[in-house]
Amino acid sequence: MSRKAICTSPEWQGRPDCVNCAVRKTVLFAALDESVLSDMLASVGNYHYEPGVDLCRQGDPATALYSLRRGVVKLEMSDGNGDASILRLLGPGAVIGLETTLGSGEVYHCTATALSMVDACRIPLQAFQRLMRDHPEHYKVIVRLWKSHLEAADEALLGFRSGELRERLAATLNTLSRFAGDSKSFTLPSGRDLSALTGATPVAISRVMADFKRQGVLRETGDKEFLLHDGE
């Protein structure tokens, strides 16, 4: 399911791709001196999640934050009945499970599932609480995380839920490409996921995607990896 990587060791902060790590980028820990930092990091673990694995589930007690380093995660909300909608996609730099920042007794209000291979750091509630107890002046960093989530929500509404299906799917592929690594190639979500994201039928999506491939907008580069060849 998920395996612990070397990120837990003190060498963690020296790893080259830490530049992309939200934990540092958001300056959550940037202002802390080294001793506090390594103390903090002792309880932070780095994990890999296979596609389809849940990072957290709607309704479960919020016991950890996840800082996304690589990969794409869908935020899904069950509407009580059988089916669920995807509220938005999150990529590198996002922090998942913000309910945790409100303290104990909170629950996740949607389910976060890996869509591709995901590399994320798990920050336990206790570690977070300790940090905020010792350095409450960092609250603005937390607020900024919420703000960025809200922006993602607005972008999802504007991009994935407005206009014709072609545009909505194009927007989806664009953000997937944006979230991808340097190669810009990404694993295509299932028809069902694209359906839950854009609000269209899997059938309709299949047709438009076939069209994209025929037009050369979308090219398969290998094992379910695709590349967006934006001629626009």
Place this chain on the structure above:
Amino acid sequence: MSRKAICTSPEWQGRPDCVNCAVRKTVLFAALDESVLSDMLASVGNYHYEPGVDLCRQGDPATALYSLRRGVVKLEMSDGNGDASILRLLGPGAVIGLETTLGSGEVYHCTATALSMVDACRIPLQAFQRLMRDHPEHYKVIVRLWKSHLEAADEALLGFRSGELRERLAATLNTLSRFAGDSKSFTLPSGRDLSALTGATPVAISRVMADFKRQGVLRETGDKEFLLHDGE
């Protein structure tokens, strides 16, 4: 445009409908002693806004928070081109202009416009900053405000942008009814606004609304005031 009401005076906190005021309800000030409170309140003004008046505009520097006491406000975002989408509706209890909580130098990232007669308290940036400087332990209250905005965003996506137009409009009327006072009657937004909110054409909206009226789901109670007669 807007007029100042008696809320600025010290008697403000004694007004009966303060129970509904988000400023107190969200416990922003609840933990403060009376002296600090009245000091704070000195710079907080209560205003009324006519339908169509903007509380704040996209791109303008964020210099104040607005705590909505009564009425409905649309949050609108211009997509660069001519037309704008309504991201969501906000009702009593909501706090508008949260960018202000991030400090000076921030700008509002959407335009907030009154859809009905609006009663709101304006909390200047300085007053807020003073409060947070003296009582940084209240940061959780701020985070909760962001959380509730995010929930409104998710609800908008699920309710106003998913399913068939009938459902979307029904959801819209439902939240308008929920935001209304005890009488539950509300001023119906213009066709254009309903269009910008649901993503449908004014023409299509007109048809469905006519249907709602024919079926008796929606009844006109007076001067552009309507009442939802939910038979479902």
Place this chain on the structure above:
DNA sequence: CGAGTCCTTGAAATGGATCAAACGCTGTGG
């Protein structure tokens, strides 16, 4: 191999868009 699931493709039905015209409104100027 058979069952299940998902993607694909076809044909028919439909919700909503689009085009277009008529009908109120409100404000303006003669």
Place this chain on the structure above:
DNA sequence: CCACAGCGTTTGATCCATTTCAAGGACTCG
């Protein structure tokens, strides 16, 4: 005070994107 322009709503007719229904094909898994 009336005429008229401007704007939003209503309503009808047509068109098209997407849904729905249905069947075939590719894949995984027990």
